[in-house]
Amino acid sequence: MASFKFVYLFILLTLTNNFVTTIAQFDRGDLNYDCSDNLTTPNSTVQLNVKTLLSYLSSNATANKQYYNTTVGSRNHSESTVYGMFLCWGDLPPQLCSQCVANATKDILSDSYPNCSLSTNARIVHGDCMIRFSNRSFFSTVDSSFYFAACSISDAFDKTNWMSVLSKTIDEVADEAANSTVGAKKYATKEARISGGFQSLYCEAQCTSDLSPQDCRKCLNASIANSQQFCEGLGSPVSTRSCSIRFDVYPFYRPSTALAPTGEVSTNFSTTDSQHPAYLSHNCSSNETMITTDRAFLSNLKSLLSSLSSNFTTTKTGFSKTTVEGKNPSDTVSGLFMCRGNLSTILCQQCVLNATQRISSECPSSKEAIIWYNHCLLRYSNNRSSLISTVDTTPTYQNFSIVNTSNPNQLQSFFTWTMATTLPEVKSVIEDSTIKNYGTKEVKLNDQQTLYTLAQCTPDLSNDDCGSCLDKIFKYEIPWCCLASPEGKVLSPSCYIMFGLSPFYTDDDRVEAYRQPSPPPTSAGDVPIQAIFSCKHRLINQLSKLWY
Structure with missing residues (x-):
């Protein structure tokens, strides 16, 4: 599992001693003040x-x-x-x-x-x-009082490569912002690709227009130095009363001062977010030490999966976790499932049944495994501490429409920026949601299209752990530089993010699913919906209520 470390710092340096601060973090979009x-x-x-x-x-x-x-x-x-x-x-x-x-x-x-x-x-x-x-x-005076927001360090990047790209890019953006006369707009942005993938560095620099080019650069130099001193160059943003500099791995600034283009986003994105619980991916433990023929463990695993597949009838949250204890600690196995937050009981049941059967056939001798469907995830492990109430962000399943370009068109830049400003807001929705660790948000892309976003963590995570899990996906798993359309998903063991141009989480879609003929199973290991009807008469009654 990739390590993800946040160090929150707040530093206020002033030329006088009569200032008090009322905030602990500076960021665009916030309401911050010091009086x-x-x-x-x-x-x-x-x-x-x-x-x-x-x-x-x-x-x-x-x-x-x-x-x-x-x-x-x-x-x-x-x-x-x-x-x-x-x-x-x-x-x-x-x-x-x-x-x-x-x-x-x-x-x-x-x-x-x-x-x-x-x-x-x-x-x-x-x-x-x-x-x-x-x-x-x-x-026309440089004020070096500054606020420092956060340092984020992740082994998702090659640190040497990151620092090389950062040093060059941040120096260029500071030069461009400062290189204008007094009274002119002193603002610049620059994007640089980080080698080895689809990640980019986004930099922004600005000074008040009353500063001379020399004073603007002096102010920005101090901000850069503070970032390097307190966060080894990985801190952002640094804001003073005279200038600010910010860098991050997602497009936090608008691509243009023009209003959003009116064109409609075209897409040929192949989505599996149908009304039926389509299989997405699975991951079995590949380490030889995590493969077993121990009959006691495999028997307990079978009992665990059977227990999970029946627990949807006793939970109203679409989430269940359980442990089957063995006579020996090595025989103990823990597992959980989580259905999408707004999913009906019948579709949750169908998804979990399919998941338990398929994971049994795909990972018959694994001590730990995970399987993702578009409606649910299910996982188990012989190490309870790594599964229950613990953030786990690897492995991941990803699905995007990608175009590998260093010069995106205006429409592409705007919908990427809109996504980058919308997805963090889903975290706020989650904190206030009546469904634990689940939230959705919609925003207009243009007059014809709406962006639908969804984020969810396993309910056993705290708000802080849920936030850090989603931050990891948001910053390091989405290829911000190269999205061909605002559609995609990233699913990890503890949380996931989905977004698209269709309302894939609405009630109307789920009711329509019941009215349609049952599709053929996604694979031989998936249970068709007719099997559920024949085994669970109570669910038929629920279905009839939804029809009428």
Whole structure:
């Protein structure tokens, strides 16, 4: 199993000591802020000037302004002068920039940012834009206060190759962002392929437009150095009050400041997500030490599979785990199955029955094995600790439509970016779902097409373990550089992610499955649905209720 390590760091370095932080992580899309605890009083001159400043910022977030700064002062009270600016991330379309700034200035005066409107020094990141104001001028000055989000290290990459590509690419993107005159947009992105597969590195750099090229590069250099110091070059993002730099293995930035293209995504993706529990793949233990002829173990394995195939009648969650103890520890075997979160009892039953029979024939003497269907997974092992309540991300089953290109078209780039921003949101859905560790999310790709996404972990995992399992798939198993269409799936032993252009998890599809004639079995080892009807009269009653 690939190791996956997260080290969460939060570091705040400031030039003054009167700042307090209210967040522990910086990332685009978050609502982050740090406001000085040196507060003015309501309706004071400074506070009224802050309100006027915010109004100026909002009214100037129009046309193609990605950055704007201004000053609001009082004729006889220079100490009440307020300096302020807004900055939108460089990939944001102008329409969305003005909307972001308008929403941010409105929220600053509300309870969304407690006491920020009374602060004499504040920085607010509101999704895709940043607002900053102070009673001291900060224009054209590098502020090296920074936030560090996370270090992620995985043996999915050759670290030497990764560092070589990262060093070259991040230097190029910093040069490009800094190489523009004062007042110009200082933003750049760059993508580089990591050798040995379909993985890419995505880099983004930005400075406030009031910085000189030299000061912008100085700020970015400090951010890069901080990343290298605290995370051996594997940390991202690093954001200061004057610049930010970010790199990751998925396309987190928009491919263009233009609005999404209106073209329809064409596809010839061959999917097995039919209404019937189609077989996908299996994996038997190949290590010689994991192959056995021990009759006691094989007898216990047979009992285990029999128990799993009958447990769907006693569980309403589509998940069951059990252990058959042997007289000797080496004869003990544990197993589990998990059906898709919204699956009906009858389809869960059909899938588990097929899985137990097929895994018996495919892996007759394995001490551990896993089998995937499009409706369920089933696995067993002689090592209970590696199977129950434990994250396991290998082996995996993958199915994508791939085009090996270094120059994707605009439509391809947009649907890939849409997927990359949508799939992490499914994790939030999972945390609030009534079905443990299961979630779906839909988002419009264009006027004609919708992207459907689904993620699920085995219910015995904690929220944190579920999140880390899905992160592993999201970052290292999806070929972001080369997706020909927004359709595919990755299934591991502990979790999986599916996405596509058809509503493969809707109730209507499942009801329609019952009305159709039963298909021939996927293989000789799969149980046809008629066998279920003849053996389980109670399920026929359930079926008739669904028909009528």
